Amino acid sequence: MHINPHLFILPRTPGQIVWDYKNHKQFELDLKYSTRLAELIDNPSNFNNQHTIDAHFLSAGIMTTTAPITIEWGWDELSKIFHIGTKNIPCDHVPRDIHEWSKQYLDHCTEVLTTPAPPTRICEHATHGLMPLPKPCSLPQSSLAEALIDRKTCRAFTGEAVSLEAVSTLLYLSLGYLHERENDIDDSVIEGLGARRSSPSGGGLNACEGFLLVQNVIGLEPGLYAYRPAEHALSFLRPLSVQTLGQLLCGQHFINNLPVGLFITSRFDKLWWKYEHSRAYRMAYVEAGHISQTFQLVATALGLHTWLTGALTDNQVEALLGLEDSAEQPLFFVGCGQSDGQVMCTELKALLGAQGKEQ
Structure with a gap:
């Protein structure tokens, strides 16, 4: 036995x-x-x-x-x-055809809607001090292929300021609710779930949110902001903490002068509201990955270089974002700025050079 x-x-x-x-x-x-x-x-x-x-x-x-x-x-x-x-979603009855699936899914959605929807984010409770962002700019007429080829992870940034218009464009095309797609919404879409982003979202829930960390953006005070996609606006949360950015990201201090970055969080309460099985936890990371890639491609098209990491000093980041013991949790970080395009930071290149000379 x-x-x-x-x-x-x-x-x-x-x-x-x-x-x-x-x-x-x-x-x-x-x-x-x-x-x-x-x-x-x-x-x-x-x-x-x-x-x-x-x-x-x-x-x-x-x-x-x-x-x-x-x-x-x-x-x-x-x-x-x-x-x-999180393998093999528990299912009492596997639909035998598209008609059974349609009825089963509709019944599930109807049952979900009989329960209260998750409350609004804590950072959205206060409406005062809401800062509308400028209209997103049009991206240069370069191809998607060029953006994909040019995108690279850099670890040496100049710290030069990023324009507010660029930040607005990045946020709108990564996390914003796209006004251009409002005509796509028909009567079959449940009220409250009609918002559409550029990246796919599990169950159309748009469970991912963003907190903007600003160190050098023209027209914005340094600090932490919550992005409000429905209004395409920012709400100021707090000044920058005494910790360097590298401390928040597991000691990656080469990124300390990054002018702007985005903490991507997930509203777990939104996901488990519709999907009670644990496999939905995978979707939180998949959606964060979609948004991270979109952010990087938009930044690349704007002539900026990007950096990203999943190495977060979780307790410190949660405290910074005000998400301790919350159903909204930080999953990822992506940022951008001007760079010489170096994959390695200057200090690491110097160390490798010194080792090469010793050999």
């Missing part, structure tokens, strides 16, 4: 939760069951089919007669739990 290898245990006084993450099943164990499970983890050969608890464990799949297969996994257990645990 063997312990199911796809379990993790959560302490939840007065008992514990055993989660079979591969099969999307949860069990709440009292002290008696928890103690017995600990005994079997210590020595699975003590399994006794005549023991009531053991029989329950076998029936539930906590114990199994099949020897576990060891799969190669180069990362830690947490990433393995996440990947396997």
Whole structure:
């Protein structure tokens, strides 16, 4: 007899939760069951089919007669739990054709709409001090292919100021609700879900949001701003913190003079409002990736260089954005400015040069 290898245990006084993450099943164990499970983890050969608890464990799949297969996994257990645990969306009934799917999806959406929609973002509660952004400028008449080819990740920026018009264009084409697409909305679109961005969004929820970190933008005081896509405007949140940008991004200090950057967050409450299964967590990162790439292509078309990272000092970033213990969480950072186009920062190039001379 063997312990199911796809379990993790959560302490939840007065008992514990055993989660079979591969099969999307949860069990709440009292002290008696928890103690017995600990005994079997210590020595699975003590399994006794005549023991009531053991029989329950076998029936539930906590114990199994099949020897576990060891799969190669180069990362830690947490990433393995996440990947396997978000596979195979639980589905009571798989539609047999497009008609069944249409009815099932419509029923699901109708059920979702009977529950209260997530509240507005905390940063949108205050309407005073809202700063409308200038009209986005037209991008140069260059091809998409040129922007894709020219886009590169740079790590040496001059710190030169970025224009407010460029920032407006970046935000509008990355996160804004596009007025140009309002005619695409027909009567089948649920009220409140008609906003369209340039990047696709899971369930049309537009769960990603943006916080603009300004260090050198013409016409804007340095500080942190929340982007308000419905109004295409910024709301000032707070001056820049004493931490350098590099401290917020896991010590990547070569980026300290980046003139402007965008923290991309995700409204998890929006996602789980419509999608209760854990696979929707993957979509948060997929959507953030779409927006990050769009931001970079727009910046490249505007003649700016870009840099991006997923290495965030999470606790500090959450505190800066006012998102501690919030259902909105930061996932990614992307920024832009003038650069000589170097992939490596000056200090790293000098270090590599010195090592080369020593050899």
